[in-house]
Amino acid sequence: MQSLSESQVHTLRAVVDRIIPKDDYPSASEAGCVEFLLHLIEQESLVDSYRIGLDGVEAYSHGTAFADLSAHQQDEVLESLAKKPRSRKFITLVARQTMEGYYSDPGNGANRGGRAWEMIGFKVTA
Amino acid sequence: MKYDAIVVGSGAGGGIAACLLAEAGKKVLVLEKGRELGFADVPRDHLRNHRFAKYGHGTGPEIDGNPRLFNGRQVRPHEGGYQNNASCVGGGTLVYGAQAWRFHPLDFRMATTYGVPDGSSLADWPIQYEDLERYYERAEWEIGVAGGEPAPQMPPRRPYPMPAFPHTTKAKKLKAGCDKLGWTYQTPPLLINSVDHAGRKACTHCQHCVGFACPVDAKNGTQNTVIPRALVSGNCVLESKAYVTRLLKSRGGKVTGVSYVNERGERCSASSEVVVLACGAIETARLMLNSRLGGPMVGTSLQGHYYAIVAGIMRDPIWDGDGPGVSISTLEFNHGNPGIIGGGMMADDFITLPVGYAMNFRPSGVPSWGQAHKDWMRETYRRFMQVGGPIHEIPKVDCRVNVSTSVRDRWGVPAASLSGTTHPETVRTTKFMLERATEWLKASGAERTYHGEPGLHLSAGQHQAGTCRMGTDPAASVVDVDCRVHGHDNLFIADSSVHVTNGGFNPVLTIMALSFRTTDRLIKSW
Numbered sequence: 144m145q146s147l148s149e150s151q152v153h154t155l156r157a158v159v160d161r162i163i164p165k166d167d168y169p170s171a172s173e174a175g176c177v178e179f180l181l182h183l184i185e186q187e188s189l190v191d192s193y194r195i196g197l198d199g200v201e202a203y204s205h206g207t208a209f210a211d212l213s214a215h216q217q218d219e220v221l222e223s224l225a226k227k228p229r230s231r232k233f234i235t236l237v238a239r240q241t242m243e244g245y246y247s248d249p250g251n252g253a254n255r256g257g258r259a260w261e262m263i264g265f266k267v268t269a
Numbered sequence: 270m271k272y273d274a275i276v277v278g279s280g281a282g283g284g285i286a287a288c289l290l291a292e293a294g295k296k297v298l299v300l301e302k303g304r305e306l307g308f309a310d311v312p313r314d315h316l317r318n319h320r321f322a323k324y325g326h327g328t329g330p331e332i333d334g335n336p337r338l339f340n341g342r343q344v345r346p347h348e349g350g351y352q353n354n355a356s357c358v359g360g361g362t363l364v365y366g367a368q369a370w371r372f373h374p375l376d377f378r379m380a381t382t383y384g385v386p387d388g389s390s391l392a393d394w395p396i397q398y399e400d401l402e403r404y405y406e407r408a409e410w411e412i413g414v415a416g417g418e419p420a421p422q423m424p425p426r427r428p429y430p431m432p433a434f435p436h437t438t439k440a441k442k443l444k445a446g447c448d449k450l451g452w453t454y455q456t457p458p459l460l461i462n463s464v465d466h467a468g469r470k471a472c473t474h475c476q477h478c479v480g481f482a483c484p485v486d487a488k489n490g491t492q493n494t495v496i497p498r499a500l501v502s503g504n505c506v507l508e509s510k511a512y513v514t515r516l517l518k519s520r521g522g523k524v525t526g527v528s529y530v531n532e533r534g535e536r537c538s539a540s541s542e543v544v545v546l547a548c549g550a551i552e553t554a555r556l557m558l559n560s561r562l563g564g565p566m567v568g569t570s571l572q573g574h575y576y577a578i579v580a581g582i583m584r585d586p587i588w589d590g591d592g593p594g595v596s597i598s599t600l601e602f603n604h605g606n607p608g609i610i611g612g613g614m615m616a617d618d619f620i621t622l623p624v625g626y627a628m629n630f631r632p633s634g635v636p637s638w639g640q641a642h643k644d645w646m647r648e649t650y651r652r653f654m655q656v657g658g659p660i661h662e663i664p665k666v667d668c669r670v671n672v673s674t675s676v677r678d679r680w681g682v683p684a685a686s687l688s689g690t691t692h693p694e695t696v697r698t699t700k701f702m703l704e705r706a707t708e709w710l711k712a713s714g715a716e717r718t719y720h721g722e723p724g725l726h727l728s729a730g731q732h733q734a735g736t737c738r739m740g741t742d743p744a745a746s747v748v749d750v751d752c753r754v755h756g757h758d759n760l761f762i763a764d765s766s767v768h769v770t771n772g773g774f775n776p777v778l779t780i781m782a783l784s785f786r787t788t789d790r791l792i793k794s795w
C-alpha cells in the first residue's frame with residue numbers, strides 16, 4: 144500500500160538522493176531510504192506533510208520534473224526552499240528523516256548491507 | 270491476604286527494598302507497572318531506544334495511554350519534555366549506562382558550603398556521607414561494581430568486587446591530557462561485570478550498552494540481582510503489568526494498602542502493614558498527589574542534571590569500538606571552583622551510535638544535508654569523542670510535578686504535569702564546566718571542539734529526583750531522615766524522590782544506598 148502517488152514517490156527518490164548523494168558509497172535511495180520513509184511517514188501520520196512538501200518541490204522546479212533537473216539545479220531548488228518560511232519545515236523534516244534511516248541499524252531498512260556504517264567505520268562486534 | 274509490605278515499583282530503589290524485606294522474613298508484594306524484559310525484548314533499534322527515542326524507546330511506558338503535560342503541552346513517553354525513564358522490571362537499571370558513583374561528602378552540605386542563592390531551594394541533606402557510607406558499600410558489593418581506586422577527592426573505601434575495565438583508545442588520549450593539565454583521573458566505576466561474576470558472564474565490550482539491555486546479562490540491575498534474591502526467599506510475590514493508581518487509607522487517614530490495575534486489566538486492591546513507594550521521582554509524586562498524601566511540598570524541587578558536553582575532533586582516528594566506552598573521568602571540578610556553586614564529575618562517554626552523531630553533533634559550518642554532510646560523517650566519525658558530565662543542579666521549588674485537571678491516562682488517572690525552569694546558577698556552573706571540558710579535549714589533542722549553549726529549562730529526565738525531599742521540618746520536606754512520610758508511620762519512599770539535591774554525579778548508586786539504608790532501618794524498627 145503506497146501512501147504517496149507514484150509521481151510523488153519519484154520526486155521523493157530524487158530529493159533524498161540530494162540529501163545523501165551517491166559517491167563510492169550508496170545514495171540514500173540505493174540504501175533503502177525511500178521504502179523506509181514511506182513506512183515511517185505512514186506510522187508517524189506525516190503523509191500529508193510529505194504530499195504537500197513534495198508538490199511544493201515540483202512547483203518550484205520551473206516546469207521541468209525535479210527528477211530531470213541536473214544535480215546542481217536540484218540542490219538550488221532544495222536550498223531555495225530551505226530558506227522560505229513555508230517550505231523550510233518540510234526540507235528540514237525530509238533531510239532529518241533521511242539521515243535517520245541511512246545511519247541507523249540495517250534492521251530499519253535504510254542502511255542496506257550496513258554500507259553507511261562501513262563508510263564511517265562503525266562496527267558491531269558482539 | 271494481607272501482606273507485611275507492598276513495594277510499588279521495581280527499579281533501582283524498589284528492587285532493593287523488596288529484597289531486604291523478603292530476606293528479613295516479611296511477606297512482600299511488589300507491584301510493577303512495566304513488563305519483565307530481557308535482551309530479546311528490547312531491540313537494538315537505533316531509532317527507538319533510551320538514547321535516541323525519536324520514534325519509541327524499546328521498553329515501557331507504552332507510547333499510547335501514558336500522557337504527561339510538559340509546560341501545558343501534552344506529550345507521549347518518547348517525546349521531548351516527558352522526562353522519561355524505562356518502565357519494566359528493574360526500571361532504569363535494565364538499560365542504564367551503569368555508572369556507579371558515590372556522591373561527594375560536600376554534595377550533602379551544599380547550603381552550608383555555598384550559601385543559599387536567592388530563589389533556590391538549595392538545602393543540606395539531613396543525613397551525611399558517613400550515614401550512607403556502609404550502604405554505598407552494600408550497593409557496590411550486592412549489585413556488583415567494577416572499578417579501581419577511589420578518586421583522591423573522595424574518602425577511602427573498600428575495593429570493589431571486580432577490577433576496573435581497561436582504558437579505551439580515547440581514554441588513553443584523555444589520560445595524556447590530564448597529565449598535561451596536572452589533573453587526577455580514574456576509571457569510572459560501572460555496575461557491569463568486568464569479569465565473570467555472581468554466576469553471570471563478563472561484559473563482551475559490545476557497542477550497544479547505554480540505552481539497551483545487555484546481550485549476555487553482564488549489566489547489573491535490580492532485575493538480575495536483588496529481585497531474584499527476593500523471589501528465591503519465598504517471601505515475595507512480583508506482579509508485573511500491575512499499575513498502582515492510588516493509595517488506600519483508613520477513615521483515620523492511615524495508609525492501609527493500594528488500589529491497582531492488574532495484568533488482566535482488572536481493578537483490584539491489596540492491603541499491607543507498610544507501603545514503600547519507588548516509582549521514580551515523577552510517578553511517586555504523582556501517586557502521592559493523586560492519593561492526597563504528603564502535604565504541600567510533594568512534587569516540588571523536581572531536578573535532574575544539566576550536562577556540560579563538549580565534542581572534540583581528534584587529529585587521528587580514536588574509535589576502537591571498545592564498549593561500554595565510558596572509560597576515564599576526573600573529579601577535579603566537583604567542588605572548590607572559584608566563584609561557582611558546586612560543579613560536577615567529567616568523563617568521556619559511551620559509544621556514540623552513528624545516527625546520534627549525525628543528528629546531534631553537527632558543528633556549525635557543516636550543512637545539514639548534501640555531499641558535505643556525508644563527507645563530514647565519513648571524515649570525522651572515527652575521530653570524534655565527547656567529554657562532559659552531570660552538573661550539581663541548584664533546585665527551585667517551582668520546578669515541579671503537579672497532577673492535571675484535564676488530562677488522564679488510559680486508566681482514568683490524572684496525568685503528571687511538569688513545569689518550571691532551573692535556577693540560573695545551574696546554567697552558570699554548566700558554562701564553567703563547558704570551559705573545563707574544552708580545556709581537557711584541547712590538552713588531549715583535539716583539533717576542533719564545539720558545544721551548545723545552555724539556556725534555562727526544566728531538567729529531570731533519566732536522572733529525575735527531589736520531589737519528596739528528605740528533611741526534619743515537615744513544612745519544608747516530605748519524608749523524615751528514615752524516608753518515612755511525615756505523619757504516616759507506615760509509608761516510606763525508597764527512590765530518587767527523597768534526594769535533597771542530586772549531586773554532581775549520576776544518581777543511581779545513591780538511590781540504591783538510600784534504599785538499603787531506608788529498608789534496613791525499617792526492618793530494625795519493625
Ligand SMILES: Cc1cc2nc3c(=O)[nH]c(=O)nc-3n(C[C@H](O)[C@H](O)[C@H](O)COP(=O)(O)OP(=O)(O)OC[C@H]3O[C@@H](n4cnc5c(N)ncnc54)[C@H](O)[C@@H]3O)c2cc1C
Nearest residue numbers: 278280282302356360361366367368513764765775776777
Ligand atoms: C538510558 C539510561 C542511562 C542511565 N545511565 C545511568 C548511569 O550510568 N548511572 C546512573 O547513576 N544512572 C543512570 N540512569 C538513571 C537511573 O536509571 C535512575 O536514576 C534510576 O533507575 C532511578 O531509580 P528509581 O528507583 O528512582 O526509579 P526507576 O528505576 O525509574 O523505577 C521506577 C519503577 O516504578 C515503576 N512504576 C512507576 N509508577 C508505577 C505505578 N504507579 N505502579 C507500579 N509501578 C510503577 C516504573 O515502571 C519503574 O519500573 C540511566 C537511565 C537511563 C534510562
